Amino acid sequence: MITLTHVTKQFDRIHYGLNDVSFHIEAGEFVFLTGPSGAGKSTLLKLLFRDAVPSTGEVQVAGHRLSIMPLREIPLLRRKLGVVFQDFKLIRTLTVFENVAFVLKILGVSHMEQRQRAFRALKMVGLQHKLSSYPLQLSGGEQQRVAIARALVNDPLVLLADEPTGNLDPDLANEIMSLFERINGQGTTVIVATHDKPMILKMRKRVLGLERGRLSWDQPAPASTVVV
Ligand SMILES: Nc1ncnc2c1ncn2[C@@H]1O[C@H](COP(=O)(O)OP(=O)(O)OP(=O)(O)O)[C@@H](O)[C@H]1O
Ligand SMILES: [Mg+2]
Structure with missing residues (x-):
């Protein structure tokens, strides 16, 4: 559903929003994107809905190759996405x-x-x-x-959410995450950028970690314990 290949987003000569980031997300996955403030989480999400374009590298989302996509195709892409800013x-x-x-x-x-x-x-x-x-x-x-x-x-085929629980009390944050899980259960690919470490630990999903624009880890969802 989403593939980044050696994606770099450079704002000026020394400032990188993202630096040589590659990963793949399958349709139907639930993925957290985390990392300290300024790590590049919002920059990455912006590239996915074509609010920004990479300086180099290729971004593919829902069958669209964003670097060669004509401008008139942007609404087609965005129709497949839901974005929470x-x-x-x-x-x-x-x-x-x-x-x-x-x-x-x-x-x-x-x-x-x-x-x-x-x-x-x-x-x-x-x-x-x-x-x-x-x-x-x-x-x-x-x-x-x-x-x-x-x-x-x-x-949407893909739901992108940037700090969706940042302003919520813990109960409400839990509710929103359960809602995202339900939506994901219906087949929507969900990508959530957040700082909320306890939430990430609790949810047991795949986690992509960014640090200073680089993908520093890609941790798969822990295997679920099957109780017979
Ligand atoms: N339009 C821009 N021009 C120049 N630099 C930018 C621009 N947008 C982002 N940056 C820089 O890119 C880096 C990554 O920013 P980004 O907003 O993606 O971080 P973030 O991980 O979402 O942080 P936060 O957790 O605070 O939301 C930061 O150093 C930021 O200052
Ligand atoms: Mg941000």
């Missing part, structure tokens, strides 16, 4: 419902279907009762959950 990026002047349904509206989905799918996505994050609120009337955690509903509304 570090800073939510909700539109203040739109209600919760409108924020979640926005992408469907752009895709020309009927009003009735927009309502059904936005409602279903909001129900998944437990916010169906906040349909008519505006983002600034919500807590940080609630805004984060709206951002997650928005990423899920289009049934």
